[in-house]
Every structure is written in structure tokens, then in C-alpha cells.
Amino acid sequence: MSILVVGSVALDTVETPNGKVVDSLGGSATYFSVAASFFPSTIRFVGAVGDDFPKEHIDFLKSRGVDLDGLDQIRGGKTFRWGGSYIDDLNSAQTHFTELNVFGHFTPKLPDSYRDTPYVFLANINPELQLEVLKQVRRSKLVVCDTMNLWIDISKPALMETLRQVDILIINDGEAKQLTQESNLIKAGRQILTYGPSRVVIKKGEHGALSLTESDFFALPAYPLASVFDPTGAGDSFAGGFMGHLASTDQPESEEAIRQAIGYGTVVASFNVEDFSLNRQRNLTTFEIEERYEQLRKMVDF
Amino acid sequence: MSILVVGSVALDTVETPNGKVVDSLGGSATYFSVAASFFPSTIRFVGAVGDDFPKEHIDFLKSRGVDLDGLDQIRGGKTFRWGGSYIDDLNSAQTHFTELNVFGHFTPKLPDSYRDTPYVFLANINPELQLEVLKQVRRSKLVVCDTMNLWIDISKPALMETLRQVDILIINDGEAKQLTQESNLIKAGRQILTYGPSRVVIKKGEHGALSLTESDFFALPAYPLASVFDPTGAGDSFAGGFMGHLASTDQPESEEAIRQAIGYGTVVASFNVEDFSLNRQRNLTTFEIEERYEQLRKMVDF
Numbered sequence: 001m002s003i004l005v006v007g008s009v010a011l012d013t014v015e016t017p018n019g020k021v022v023d024s025l026g027g028s029a030t031y032f033s034v035a036a037s038f039f040p041s042t043i044r045f046v047g048a049v050g051d052d053f054p055k056e057h058i059d060f061l062k063s064r065g066v067d068l069d070g071l072d073q074i075r076g077g078k079t080f081r082w083g084g085s086y087i088d089d090l091n092s093a094q095t096h097f098t099e100l101n102v103f104g105h106f107t108p109k110l111p112d113s114y115r116d117t118p119y120v121f122l123a124n125i126n127p128e129l130q131l132e133v134l135k136q137v138r139r140s141k142l143v144v145c146d147t148m149n150l151w152i153d154i155s156k157p158a159l160m161e162t163l164r165q166v167d168i169l170i171i172n173d174g175e176a177k178q179l180t181q182e183s184n185l186i187k188a189g190r191q192i193l194t195y196g197p198s199r200v201v202i203k204k205g206e207h208g209a210l211s212l213t214e215s216d217f218f219a220l221p222a223y224p225l226a227s228v229f230d231p232t233g234a235g236d237s238f239a240g241g242f243m244g245h246l247a248s249t250d251q252p253e254s255e256e257a258i259r260q261a262i263g264y265g266t267v268v269a270s271f272n273v274e275d276f277s278l279n280r281q282r283n284l285t286t287f288e289i290e291e292r293y294e295q296l297r298k299m300v301d302f
Numbered sequence: 303m304s305i306l307v308v309g310s311v312a313l314d315t316v317e318t319p320n321g322k323v324v325d326s327l328g329g330s331a332t333y334f335s336v337a338a339s340f341f342p343s344t345i346r347f348v349g350a351v352g353d354d355f356p357k358e359h360i361d362f363l364k365s366r367g368v369d370l371d372g373l374d375q376i377r378g379g380k381t382f383r384w385g386g387s388y389i390d391d392l393n394s395a396q397t398h399f400t401e402l403n404v405f406g407h408f409t410p411k412l413p414d415s416y417r418d419t420p421y422v423f424l425a426n427i428n429p430e431l432q433l434e435v436l437k438q439v440r441r442s443k444l445v446v447c448d449t450m451n452l453w454i455d456i457s458k459p460a461l462m463e464t465l466r467q468v469d470i471l472i473i474n475d476g477e478a479k480q481l482t483q484e485s486n487l488i489k490a491g492r493q494i495l496t497y498g499p500s501r502v503v504i505k506k507g508e509h510g511a512l513s514l515t516e517s518d519f520f521a522l523p524a525y526p527l528a529s530v531f532d533p534t535g536a537g538d539s540f541a542g543g544f545m546g547h548l549a550s551t552d553q554p555e556s557e558e559a560i561r562q563a564i565g566y567g568t569v570v571a572s573f574n575v576e577d578f579s580l581n582r583q584r585n586l587t588t589f590e591i592e593e594r595y596e597q598l599r600k601m602v603d604f
Contacts, residue, residue, distance in 0.1 A: 207506065207510075221523060226488045226492070262604070300522065302520070
């Protein structure tokens, strides 16, 4: 099954206690796509870069089988850049700079061939743009979205409209509390279900993830890592592994398939944080993913 | 199988966003014993109270089948009192006062009939006293201990000596990091294994618990609660449910039994926080425990 992703493509400058990278490949759509590419689905990519975007990154995405017909390379434009660090706390980034560049004028326009994609992921972009995407999508089977604190702060009405139209919201714990003004995460999750999504998946970083529907509750611990090299992109990698597996089963309503998908999301995210940027994914194999997935299953079995 | 517990008995004054109780039944040995009493084991209790300790509390412990031959009621003494609140953060108590009273001079002396108890739990008391208990214990099958930040601060050499002599340390996440000076919890757990225990169980409050040995790793999320009424005693209730089940299986080396025991500890702790003091346990049934245990199993199954 095909998956459509609309989101950011970035060149990230990131500093962690383990070192620093400058202008490395990043962005929500990028992390998502590469994660999803380890599962048997076609990824249709919508995003924008400038003409400074290195060809090697295009080649890498193509080598992962990502369909880049929807990637707009804007002449004379500069690629979105983000700079941040995780020095004191590996769980939350300190932003040093944000240069929106071409991403500041980004208006997603789906190639006609993309409009019937059954699985849709609205990565973390302005909810106004997420709504633009939803207008262009036809006959989707499952729409999943992400968001962030910034949009909860400055664009809540559009975000609430997006939520009315999506099936699943994937969100981190702090943002779930912020969105609902609830300090208890279970209450926050239940509140979100009243906004529109039939399921909310709450990411808790090193503490794993929760999934809530009206009738089901699932909790999965994170894969235990003795060191986190660079957490950038963990959330998008989780979403990519989740959607990648779910689309490959083509059973978006199945609680069992969803739980497995959360397991795969957890595993792919755990590999992502083992190196800067998408470096770990460059030599990652599906065998390693399956192996760690089995370990994860055994770790929670009782 | 019998379980020996040595720890505090207290009259707690606790304030939470849900209200306040004054001089309510508390203490690490108390919470532990009542939790363990829901499993088919005899609990042998060593602690001290003053003659102000209400008879109704004695009667309650007896009604739970707890053997109080080791409870020293000191004439003219006052029972240990603790006062605290959880106003801003239900995960950490603010201590308002500590009146050690008879607990300040407590020296555990085991009745001779207690000395051969196969399962021993050293609740959170001064590690010097934990060592005193270990000197008096004969032929134990499993020794488990707890500790707290205070002893890591002021009595670390004795604590390290205790750790050399116990099989399992149950500790919360913040204390595990403090004890090892490791910010990563997995590294902290592995470090603790080098101190003596063959297993460490790390409690993470609303995020569940981890268990590490040289060869096994187990992670269990907490039972999801939309509201926590009063978290006092959750850790000791966890330990009580854990030891209660483990002693009833009499397979302290079995990874399977340990995992189930962590599940039961999680369940009993989740009931404990539903009301002040031990109030929820007064009408709790083993049927409710089994029901929630099954729910917990289903919540993590994938």
C-alpha cells in the first residue's frame, strides 16, 4: 500500500554531548519516509527544498525507494535550516536558530497521482497546510497527523479543525498535556478522542508510548538504550515505522496490527537515535529491525 | 511461604489536591504487609510504635493475617509521624515534618521464630539497621531491600554493604540515578548489578517499572489511572505485591515468576493510590486484583 507524507525537509545543525553536525539531512518528512521505507510500501513525498539541497540527499532518499515526484526544488531558494542542541537534557531540544527559507512559503500541492494514496501522514507542519493537504486527498483509508507546541500556541483553531478530520493523532506527552490542559496523561488522551481522532498515540520518549481509543488501551515501554546519541527525528521515525508497518498489513482498524505497528515504530526510532541525522539508517537492515522487534516483544512478555 | 518485613510504622499527615488526612495509618512496613497479605503467605512484621498507636490499626493489620509478634509497642513512647504534601506534583512528596519518636531509637530484634523466614524484605530504613537484620536472619531464600535518597546521602558505606548482601534491590528511578551518578537509567541499573544484587527493579511511578539482571530485561508500564488520589505508600505496596506473589510461587529464581510478581506489585500499587492511607485496601478483594492483573496483561500484549 502507498503512503503519502507531507512535511519538512531540513538541513540540521545539531549538538549533543556526543558531538556536532552541521547542515546534516533532517526534517519531519525525511525521517518519516526513511523509517517507512523499511516496510513494503511506496512512500510518496511532498515537501520543498532550495537549490542548495545536496544531490547526495536526493540520491539517498531515492535509494530508499522514496517517490520524490512531490518534492519541489525551488530555484534560487534556500533549504529550511534548524539548529539546536541537547546538552543538559536528551529529552528536549534547545533551538538555537530556525531559518524557514523555502519552507516559509511552502504550500503543499499534491501531484495528481498522489491524491488517491490510501495512507496519509501529515507530519508536523502548520495545521493550515495540513488542511490544504486534506482538501486535495481523495479516498484515503487512514489519515494520521502529528503536531507540535508551536501550533498549539499560535494556530489552535486550525489544529482543532485538522483533528476533526484525522483518524489518528500521534503526539508527545508534553504536547498532549498542553493541548488539553490536563496534567494526567490518561485524561489528556481521552480528551483528545473527543476532538475527532478515533485513536491517539502518545509518545513518551524513554518511557515508551501509549495508544488510546474509546475501547482499547495499549502501553509499550521504549526499547532500552544505554546511550542515546542524538534524539533528533525520533518522533518522526516512530511515525514512519508505525505507518510503514500498518500500511503493509492494510488493516488500519485492527487493534493487533496497530499494536505491532507501535512496536515497529518504537524499534525504528530506537535505531534512529543511535547516530546523528539519518546515519544509522544508512546501513540498517530489515533483519536488524525484526531482531530488535522480537527482543522488544520478549521484554514485555509476562 | 513466610515473608519477614522490617520497616517503619507511621501516623501520616498527608495533603493532596483531593484533601487532607491527619495521623492516618502509614509506614513502609505497614504498606508492604497489607499489600503482601492479599497473597497466600504469612507476613512476619518487625517494627516499633508508641502507646499512642491506635488499637484499630493493630486490629486492621491482624485482620489481614499479619503476624505482629515482632511489633514492639513502647510504653510512654510516641509513634513515628510524617507530614507531607503532593500539591504541585503527584510524583514527589514535599515533606513538612518528620518526628522520628520511637523510630529514632528503633533497633530491630527478630523473635527467634522469625529468624528462619525464607523471604526477607528490608523496607526503607537506615542501612545500618538493615545490616542488623541480616545478622539475625538464617537460611533465607531471597533477600530484597529498598532504600531512599536520605541514606544514599548520609549512610552510603552501610548501604553499599547492605547491597553486597541482598539478592534484589527495589529502588525508584531518581534514587537509582543518584546512587550510581548515572543519568541514563539502563546504565544506572547495570551499575547497581555490580554492587551485589543479582537483580534490580526500578520503579518509575506513572511510567511503570523495569527489571534488570545480567541476562534479562523486563519493562512493564504502570496501570493507567485517570486520577491518582494519594501516592503515599505506592512503592511499598508495589514491593508487597511483588514479594507476596513471589513467595507464594516459591520460585525466586524464575524470570517468569519475577515478571508476574512485578505485574502484581504494579496492580496492588495502582489500587493503593486510589484513596488516602490504606483505605482502598480495606475493601479490596483478590478478585479485583486478579481482574486488574488480567487487564494489565492485555494492555501490554502485542
